[in-house]
Amino acid sequence: MREGHVEEDSYPSRGTSSEWVERKEPVVWGARPGPLSEHELARFGRDGYLVMPDLLRDRAAELRAEAKRAADDPKETHIREPESDVVRSVFAIHRTRDAFRSLVRDPRLADVARQILDDDIYVHQSRVNFKPGFDGKEFFWHSDFETWHQEDGMPRMRALSFAIALTEITPQNGPLMLIPGSHRLFVACVGATPERHYERSLRRQEIGVPDRVTLTRMVESRGLHAPTGGPGTVLLFDCNTLHGSNGNITPLGRSSLFLVYNAKQNMLDEPFCGRPARPEHIAARLHTDIV
């Protein structure tokens, strides 16, 4: 077993329990220098997310155009909306499109990831979620780590997502909602992982979602935040922060690029759910070249 890997399952889920346990890992892993100030690191540690308005405004238009080309390209890995043929997501876009490939190394993202994770990093997953006008359906509440631990064998909470707005994000067009502070608890989800679950969960996730009593208690005690902003605004969030988004019935699409960096010492093991590993375009096992 590689150094730093855990043997037992520290975060059991997908059984009959909806218990929650305290997070076992730090949120900010080290004190190496990087782009975030002490104040920003403290806010990220407290809330489990950080909004960086207009951080990548200079690249948004180019990325938006490239994402549109990917949505129209039959060679891409398309995930369709649950109730239509409309493209919901394109995965592994950093491997197929140069604009996204170069973005992975942008120090405004990669240096922040190295600073927080205190390790070398690689891309665990990339995707564009289009949340198209009228047809973009919801993403129910979940912790990404719960899925990545159970279905991808990610050992510890040492990964980050950057959600980069490619279009305007308004209060009306399905902004991503987060529960502040939820990253510090791991909520077990009831229900065994179905075979080839990703063929359904990426369209509409029904397994690997917290129970409603827990969600109600967390929102009542911690509130909800739905960051908005213009193209290029970046929402950084911890792998275990509970989040979700509503459907989009406005005419205004809400496309976001998600780049997920994992710590090199946190590379994937066998899925804890006992199912076969998910495909490479969803969870990187081969392309773990350091960024």
Ligand code: 6CS
């Ligand atoms: O299963 C996954 O990896 C994906 N599912 C969700 C709802 N968020 C993270 C990721 O895109």
Ligand code: FE
């Ligand atoms: Fe997610």
